[in-house]
Amino acid sequence: MQIEKSKKLYEQACKVIPAGVSSPVRAFKAVGGNPIYMRSGQGPFINDVDGNQYLDFVMSWGPLIHGHANQKIIQKIIEAAHNGTSFGTPCEDELNLARFIVDSYKSIDQVRFVSSGTEAVMSAIRLARGFTGRDLIIKFDGCYHGHVDPLLVSAGSGLVTLGNPSSLGIPHEVSKQTISLPLNRIEQVKRAFIDFKGQIAAVIIEPIPANNGLLLQTKEFISGLRELCDENHALLIFDEVISGFRVAQGGSPEIFNINPDLVTFGKVIGGGLPAGAFGANREIMNHIAPNGGVYQAGTLSGNPLAMAAGFASLKLLQDENSWEYLENLGSYLEKKVKLLGFNEKFNVSFVRQGSIFWFALDTNIPPIRSEDINAKSEKKYASIFNGLLKNKIYIAPSMYEVGFLSTSHNKEHVDHFIQSLYHSMECIS
Numbered sequence: 414m415q416i417e418k419s420k421k422l423y424e425q426a427c428k429v430i431p432a433g434v435s436s437p438v439r440a441f442k443a444v445g446g447n448p449i450y451m452r453s454g455q456g457p458f459i460n461d462v463d464g465n466q467y468l469d470f471v472m473s474w475g476p477l478i479h480g481h482a483n484q485k486i487i488q489k490i491i492e493a494a495h496n497g498t499s500f501g502t503p504c505e506d507e508l509n510l511a512r513f514i515v516d517s518y519k520s521i522d523q524v525r526f527v528s529s530g531t532e533a534v535m536s537a538i539r540l541a542r543g544f545t546g547r548d549l550i551i552k553f554d555g556c557y558h559g560h561v562d563p564l565l566v567s568a569g570s571g572l573v574t575l576g577n578p579s580s581l582g583i584p585h586e587v588s589k590q591t592i593s594l595p596l597n598r599i600e601q602v603k604r605a606f607i608d609f610k611g612q613i614a615a616v617i618i619e620p621i622p623a624n625n626g627l628l629l630q631t632k633e634f635i636s637g638l639r640e641l642c643d644e645n646h647a648l649l650i651f652d653e654v655i656s657g658f659r660v661a662q663g664g665s666p667e668i669f670n671i672n673p674d675l676v677t678f679g680k681v682i683g684g685g686l687p688a689g690a691f692g693a694n695r696e697i698m699n700h701i702a703p704n705g706g707v708y709q710a711g712t713l714s715g716n717p718l719a720m721a722a723g724f725a726s727l728k729l730l731q732d733e734n735s736w737e738y739l740e741n742l743g744s745y746l747e748k749k750v751k752l753l754g755f756n757e758k759f760n761v762s763f764v765r766q767g768s769i770f771w772f773a774l775d776t777n778i779p780p781i782r783s784e785d786i787n788a789k790s791e792k793k794y795a796s797i798f799n800g801l802l803k804n805k806i807y808i809a810p811s812m813y814e815v816g817f818l819s820t821s822h823n824k825e826h827v828d829h830f831i832q833s834l835y836h837s838m839e840c841i842s
């Protein structure tokens with residue numbers, strides 16, 4: 414495969430951008446080779462600078478639920494851009510998007526827009542602390558909530574571990590405000606609430622954890638969190654940056670039938686442009702400036718292009734009943750995998766929730782905690798990734814990242830992917 418232009422661009426980029434990339438996982442460190450420079454995309458396909466076309470299952474890491482360059486969304490962006498790219502004032506599509514979110518999530522009366530998922534989480538954490546007057550936050554190992562200082566904390570072993578930072582540059586005083594616990598172990602959360610009585614502001618979770626593989630949780634665990642938060646007057650935060658408007662119109666709360674106090678959004682709500690949001694009931698949101706004392710602001714927040722793209726994208730999902738289409742396509746993928754016997758033949762576990770999918774190597778039991786993932790499988794994953802790439806199929810360059818289907822994918826695309834994956838796995842086993 415010819416990727417000479419990509420190679421040259423990458424070499425030049427490494428001189429002026431750390432590791433040549435604007436976000437670490439793009440650097441292909443886990444799979445070898447160099448990142449591929451994309452020039453354009455259409456539907457489920459992306460085209461690189463050397464003229465190769467790939468069937469894409471990364472979908473810009475989740476935002477592109479309608480595929481690349483969906484013409485209805487692009488048209489709205491063009492119309493918005495012609496009218497000016499930013500005013501630093503409210504705009505109509507901001508109201509439209511806010512109404513759509515409020516109508517879709519039972520527990521949300523109001524949302525505030527920001528420009529990324531990280532910002533949404535950072536603001537939600539501050540709001541939870543401001544609202545409760547407490548400092549400590551519980552998170553779960555393997556859940557990623559953006560590169561927010563207090564949440565870049567990994568787990569220690571033991572019953573309750575006061576955090577160790579997993580990035581340099583995070584002051585100990587900050588990381589020790591975070592308690593990181595294993596997923597799906599409600600007794601450990603209970604213990605933390607006893608040990609730190611009256612000090613826990615919030616429990617934050619990706620209800621459908623999709624940043625360390627896809628670690629599907631039981632309903633009992635999520636409802637256990639709801640009960641513990643209620644009993645202890647702490648807030649339950651659902652980080653819906655990936656799952657929001659992807660798994661259902663009402664996201665994870667609809668899937669679990671459990672309402673969180675605070676919700677964070679990103680990815681899909683921006684329709685492919687930078688947008689995030691956090692929302693809650695009126696009482697909680699009243700604590701945000703300028704009504705309340707929790708300060709939060711942003712020059713480009715509620716940007717008219719991002720709001721137009723986000724609103725167009727969500728409207729399309731609703732108007733075309735896309736959640737049903739995506740569920741059916743996901744279920745088709747799952748059936749294909751079963752039919753071909755991946756589990757028995759290759760010792761691989763496929764996991765799926767709606768249009769999010771993932772496969773865990775070297776295990777026939779779907780992992781539910783990060784420690785269940787076999788770290789030694791990385792080499793195998795790299796071979797599979799590179800095998801697929803040669804076949805012009807683009808999946809995430811890390812075995813810990815999930816894949817995404819979009820409304821632009823169809824059964825033929827899924828067939829092609831699954832057959833190529835089968836072939837790649839056959840070659841290495």
Ligand SMILES: Cc1ncc(COP(=O)(O)O)c(C=O)c1O
Binds near residue numbers: 531534557619652655
């Ligand atoms: C669950 C979750 N929360 C927060 C973030 C951070 O979002 P962003 O990358 O837009 O800052 C991500 C990013 O992948 C995410 O998956």
